[in-house]
Amino acid sequence: MSADVTISTTTAARAAGGAIATLFICALATVIGYAGAVRAQAAGEWHGPEHIYRSACVYCHETGVAPVLKGRQLDVAYIGERVRKGFGPMPAFKPSEIGVADLQALAAWLHASAPAPADGN
Secondary structure: OHHHHHHHHHHHHHHHHHHHHHHHHHHHHHHHHHHHHHHOOOOOOOOOHHHHHHHHHHHHHOOOOOOOOOOOOOOHHHHHHHHHHOEOOEOOOOOOOOOHHHHHHHHHHHHHOOOOOOOOO
16 A cells, blocks of 8 residues: 555656646746747837737736736836846846837836736636
């Protein structure tokens, strides 16, 4: 009986480890792939802060991969610093990718934003 428990525990641990590894790989691929797509958008070619958010932020910040941004009244300078320097798995965005004026508009828009709607609304 104890051998069955050991096997079951080992199997469960492997399955959990595999699931975590798969989730990590998917998240990493999303960030890397998405960062590449954003980098294709040159500074000055954005169509306002909502366009930047939909194109560069929403995939992580509204799917549970990264913290929610909308509705938190985050400090404008804090947003700008995180966008420029990155944080953890979040890539840094250069001024050639998101220009100074575009970043200021995005930060102000996020600061003033209402919370994102809950799922199912």
